Amino acid sequence: MEGALTAVPGRALRGSRCSRCEVAVYPADPACPSCSGPSAPVSLSATGTVWTWTVQRYAPKSPPYAAPEDGFRPFVVGYVELPEGVRILAVLHGVRPEDVRIGMPVTITTGDGVPSARLADPAGVTT
Amino acid sequence: MRDVADTSAVDDVDDASDGYDPAAGDGGAADVLVCGVGITPFGRSQATGMQLAVEAVNEALADAGLPWSRVRAAFGGSDAAGNADTLVTRLGLTGVPFVNVRNGCATGGSALVSAVNAIRAGAADVALAVGFDKHPRGAFDPRPADWGLDEAYGSEGLMVTTQFFAMKIQRYMYDHGITPRTLALVAEKAYANGGRNPYAWRREPLDADEILASGMVNDPLTRYMFCSPGQGAVALVLCNREVARGLGGGTAPVALRAAVVRTRRFGSFEVFSPWAPGGTPTSVSTDAARAAFEETGIGPDDIDVCQLQDTESGAEVMHMAECGFCEHGEQERLIASGATAIGGALPVNTDGGCIANGEPIGASGLRQVHEIVQQLRGRAGERQVPGDPRTGFTHVYGAPGVSACTVLTR
Structure with missing residues (x-):
């Protein structure tokens, strides 16, 4: 999966969209999982809403989990729904477990690891 | 040779x-x-x-x-x-x-x-x-490569089955008005039924309040709402x-x-998925259950006792509707009224299910069939469903989107 999780300029998520049935997928896939037709790469929207979420309250087993050097802390994880009609699994940073809500607007980016989401402020600027 | x-x-x-x-x-x-x-x-x-x-x-x-x-x-x-x-x-x-x-x-x-x-x-x-x-x-520790995923999903702590089930029921509760107490009642019933099953692992009764207070594992699911690998x-x-x-x-x-196995179709929401398509998710459990019922010519309304995959209590709630036994959201009323208890209109997981028996992956599906056979034979002992049950149904669900269902009759 060469480059499947790597960033394009602007750190937007790189997915793909089927030219026939308009289905968008992430990570990019040369074939549409719905109709098997050809798909073209596309940069996905950087903003969306929380579709569902949970809190990882215990440290997952290592390996494969690599805990931070200063130790495990519970983190929020969820699926972020983008306007393209895809829901992306992401770690939600800077959101306290007691504050996270379904429908909450977030921005989503990717870097070296899995996609990460942050609270979007009303102006759409990352907090 | x-x-x-x-x-x-x-x-x-x-x-x-x-x-x-x-x-x-x-x-x-x-x-x-x-x-x-x-x-x-x-x-x-x-x-x-x-x-x-x-x-x-x-x-x-x-x-x-x-x-x-x-x-x-x-x-x-x-x-x-x-x-x-x-x-x-x-x-x-x-x-x-x-x-x-x-x-x-x-x-x-x-x-x-x-x-x-x-x-x-x-x-x-x-x-x-x-x-x-x-x-x-402890929880299962799958390797990302076995599921076709980037290593980052493992190293960042997203290869966790309990997370998925928590996120699925979280959204389901939002869409269909299911409360945390209903999740606790499912587990309460599981331990009560387990107490009547000499082969069950968890045989001590726990009430809904204890289950709700047992510590959050993956919101909204608490410790005693989960089964354990065993x-x-x-x-x-x-x-x-x-x-x-x-x-x-x-x-x-x-x-x-009928004994039917199905894999997922496009549009489903599955464990270990980096993404899922929008819209109302399709369900492989619905597909497998429907195929099993079509094969037999009898429907969910005809079933006297059933076993539904309950790796945590949210799964039992969702699978009741996905397999056709009620409408989405009806579980809130049905479970509170005792409909899924051994003496209820549709007894579910009469042997305590995965929650009371644990989850030895290879054995769970056949445990369900074993329980239905004993119920239909009238040999289920203290947990026998009253009224001489004649029809039963079993359902399992698992990664990466697979379900197996059976229909049994006497």
Whole structure:
């Protein structure tokens, strides 16, 4: 999966969209999982809403989990729904477990690891 | 290559020609009978998975009143406790064809489908399905590469099955008005039923308040709403109607009317998915249940007792609707009213389900069938569903989007 999780300029998520049935997928896939037709790469929207979420309250087993050097802390994880009609699994940073809500607007980016989401402020600027 | 000790299988195939009639219109499914069942205690002990499997197989054979040498085809598997076909070393080297099945949570169901097909095809008149497992303590620790995922999903802590089930029920509660108390009531029922099942692992009753206060694991699911990986084994002996007629014993055989395995279609929301499509998710459980009901010509309303995958209490809630037993959201009222308890209108997971029995992956699907067979035979002891149940249903779901369902009747 060469480059499947790597960033394009602007750190937007790189997915793909089927030219026939308009289905968008992430990570990019040369074939549409719905109709098997050809798909073209596309940069996905950087903003969306929380579709569902949970809190990882215990440290997952290592390996494969690599805990931070200063130790495990519970983190929020969820699926972020983008306007393209895809829901992306992401770690939600800077959101306290007691504050996270379904429908909450977030921005989503990717870097070296899995996609990460942050609270979007009303102006759409990352907090 | 050694000779098969007993070659009468060839004759039996000919003799079985009056068993399955493709023109009968009902698919011939009623001609597969469960004539023997065996189960070990679930939980944890020093026994190996294979030792448990041998125990279950021998118990099932004794229950059927048939020797191992009469088994003409065997199918079985475990997820983490070894190759089922090596059981022949302990069971007897009869030359029987023995196929290993490894299909995640559908391992038992897939072994069962294969055994059913062997009988329907006339390739065997007696077939065995066996499922067993033994897992280390703690949550499962799948490797990203086995699921086609980037290593980052593992190293950042997203390869966690409990997370997925929490996120699925979280959204379901939002969409359909299910409350945390309903999740607790499902677990309360599981422990109550487990207390009536001598083979269950968790047999101490816990009430809904204790379950809600047991500590959040993955919101909204608390510690006692989850099952734990454990150990156990279950074996089923199947036969055609002619063999069943020749068997003594005081119990009416139970017919395995449908055994169906399905994989997901596009649009489903599954464990270990980096993404999911928008819209209302499709459900592989719905697909498998519908196919099983269509095959038998009876529907969810006709079922007297059922077993639905309950790896955590949210799963039981969602699977009630996904398998067609109620509308989405109706569970809130049904569960509170006791409809899914042993004395209710639709008893669910009468043996305590995964929550009280734990989850030995290879064994769970067949445990469900074992329980339905005992219920339909009227042999379920303290947990017997009243009113002489005649129809039952089982359902498992697992990664990466697979479901196995059965319909049984007496």
